[in-house]
Amino acid sequence: MSRAATGVRSAPTAGTRRWILAVIGVLFAIPILSMIEFSLRQGLAGGYTLDHWTGLFNPANASRYQVVWTGLVNSLVLAVVTVAIVLFVLLPTMVLVQLSFPSLVRLLEFICIIPITVPAIVLVVGLAPVYSVVAQIFGSSVWTLAFAYGITVLPYAYRTLQSNLGAIDVITLSEAARSLGAGWGSVFWRVLIPNLRRGILAASFISVAVVLGEFTIASLLSRQNLQTSILLMSQTDPYVAVIIALLALAFVFVLLLVIGGVGAAGQKGRRKTRTQS
Amino acid sequence: MTIADTPGGAGGDVGVEPRRHPGPAAEPTRRKKRSWAFLGLTPFAFYVLAFLALPTILALATGFFDTDGTITLGNIAALFDPVIVNTFISSFWLSALTAVVGAIVGAVICYAMLGARPEGRLRQTIESASSVLAQFGGVMLAFAFISMMGAAGLVTVLLKSTIHFDIYADGVWLYTVPGLILPYLYFQIPLMVIVFLPAMEGLKPQWAEANATLGGTRFTYWTRIAAPVLAPAFFGSLLLLFANAFSAFATAAALISQGSQIVPLQIRAALVSETILGRSNMAGALALGMIVVMIIVMTAYSFLQKRTTRWQR
Known part of the structure; x- marks a missing residue:
């Protein structure tokens, strides 16, 4: 040059x-x-x-590491319920707002961004009384914590879903389907959901990643999840606590790598179709 | 309700406009459908009210009551107690320092990424790694730094045995506020990469070409074109990093088990022991103090964000 x-x-x-x-x-x-x-x-x-690594998976030690396994199972349950909240409460609302209430798009975005300004440590102060009511209605099983986690993941889930929702023309798609005789049910399940697959996948993964790393709310509401249990474990067996932390980190890294891959594949796909047309 | 009553809706997207003028005959059925559609918004509205609005209001309101339920300003006044003021000051300088260093190092990484192919593997790896590490706060991060520079950590021991340098000659500081600086940077720098990279990519190659055509040097390009364009994005990201550090709890909680040197730890103490400074409901007052800071910072952030997007079209 x-x-x-x-x-x-x-x-x-x-x-x-x-x-x-x-x-x-x-x-x-x-x-x-x-x-x-x-x-x-x-x-x-x-x-x-390598004893610490092999010992972890030795069934003979199961009772010793009970705390960690309980925490892991609790966190996985919480991840599933949180993803359900995102997909069955947030997503339909976002689609409905996009379709029928365009003037509410800004308001919805504002609401979904609020949890960034209200940190978990502040939220937990007010969550304690709320959860005493929740316990009366749903009992005090660990999955109820997912109500709070649904709020924590709101900004992340909203952003990933919205970037997908903004890229497809929801109104044209649904009107086309409607004019071909589809009911609202099939518009949602057979037209919109398949088009939003990428956003749904990414939002689910980011929610799982956030839930697996959550410590503040669980710790201060005295619930047991993965993070609180590895902190507890570190007092008796720091090696195992560190191994679990490494495994969790690797798992989250793979999850987010997949999100990146999904996003890039989608972009490439879109670009290809655009050049073809 | 106002939206359901006015057929055209208020404002809104230009692209959607033509579809929102149904003929007069369609009007009654449409209105009916709208009010039905409103029902569809209730689950989310109820959920957000119950688990976001209510806890926030409760958190902020409890600061104004004492244990008997009578209204008091005593807790708010206690925010100005020297002990509490000091924790706010510690939180401020910790957040400010890690935000400034994080923003600068993050910006350098973004600069290094300029010209890398957007879909290349390097770009993918850096982006994924950044999103993992930005989420990596908390217990696991504390473990990483204890294994690295705890009293028997890898780096501590290596420095001592190779160059006879004892980082803890004056006592172990990892479990105090200065000990939080490095762990915080570990999630601040990746966050900077995530939020600042799009702005850096908004720099158009044409501007560099125009600069060169008009006889500018690389120096004039960076100081007189890139810097002014990037400034709002940079300071906006800086504020976001500040807010991020200011509200972080888990890392500090896992590292510092004794004392409450920063605001989130003070809230923990207030929640666990019920009384600080001989007062109850102090957690609410502290939460209020935190929220005030967060709102100021985030308002400034969204203002700068608006100026940033101007250049990203």
Whole structure:
């Protein structure tokens, strides 16, 4: 390239880019590597062993690690109920607002963004009295916590669903289906849902990721979930607590990697259809 | 209700406009359908009222009552007690420091990403890693930093054995407020990458070309074109990072088990022990103080956000 061309460039050279990203990447890898190193330690005496990893999956230790397994199961139940709230309460509302109440779109967006301004630590102060009523109606099973988690994931779920909803023409699609004789039920299930598959998948995954990492509300309402149980576990067996944390982290990373993949695949697909038409 | 009564609706999207002028004959059935459709909004409305509006109002209102249920301003006045003021100051400087450093380092990463292919693997990896790490606050993050720089952590031990440098020569500070700086940066920097990357990509190559055509250098491009365009996005992201650190609880809770040096920990203490400074319902007053800060920061953020989107069309 000529000198003029290099003058035009605003982007860094490939060398600079690699250098910056490598330094920051290494710094960010150190805490994770330290966790792996710690999980392999033999004990205070030094030396390394795989015992902590194999011991975790040994049925003989099941009672020792009961706390963690209970926490994990609770968190998975909470994740499922939270996703259900997103898909059966939030999503229909968003579609309905888009179709019938365009003037409420802004209001809905505002409501869904509020949980960013009202942090969990503030919300939990008011949730304590609310949950004493909830316990009277639904009992005090762990799944009821998902009502609070549905609020926590609202900004994330809204954003992912809205970006999909905004990209398809909901009104034209539903009117086309209606004029071909479809009822509202089949418009929703057979026309809109298949078009929103990507957004639904992404919103579900991000909700699962947020629920698995949630600590504040569970801890202060004295419920047991994955995060509170690994904190508890760390007092008796820190190695296992660190291993579970690593596994949870890896799981969430894969989930979000899949979201990224789903999003990119969708974009490529859209671009392709656009060039074809 | 007003929307159901006026056939055209108020304002709204231009693209939807023509469909919202039904003939006079269609009017009654349409109105009926609208009121039915309103019923469809009730589950969400009820849910948000019960689990977002009500808890928020309760949280803020309890600060104005004492244990007997009589109205008092004592808890609010207690916010100005030196102990509480100090926790707010600690929260402020911790949030401000991690926001500024996080914003600068994050912006450098965004700069490095300029010119990388949008659908390339590098871009994908950085984006996914950022969204994981931005979510990585809490207990797991605390574990990572304890394994790294706890008293027997990998880095602590390595530094001591190789260059004989003891990071804890003056005592272990990981479990105090300064110890929170590095863990907080660990989720602040990725958050900056997520929120600032779109703005950085809004820089149009044509502007660099125009700058070069008019005889500008790379320096003039960055100082006189890119910097003014990016400034609202940068400061907006900075505010978001501040809010993020200010409201973070889990990491601090897992690292600091003794004392309540920052506001969220003070709320924990108030909730668990019921009394701080010999007062009940102090949690409500602290929550109110936090919300006031959050509202100011987030209002400024949305103002800057509006200016940012101007350049992203």
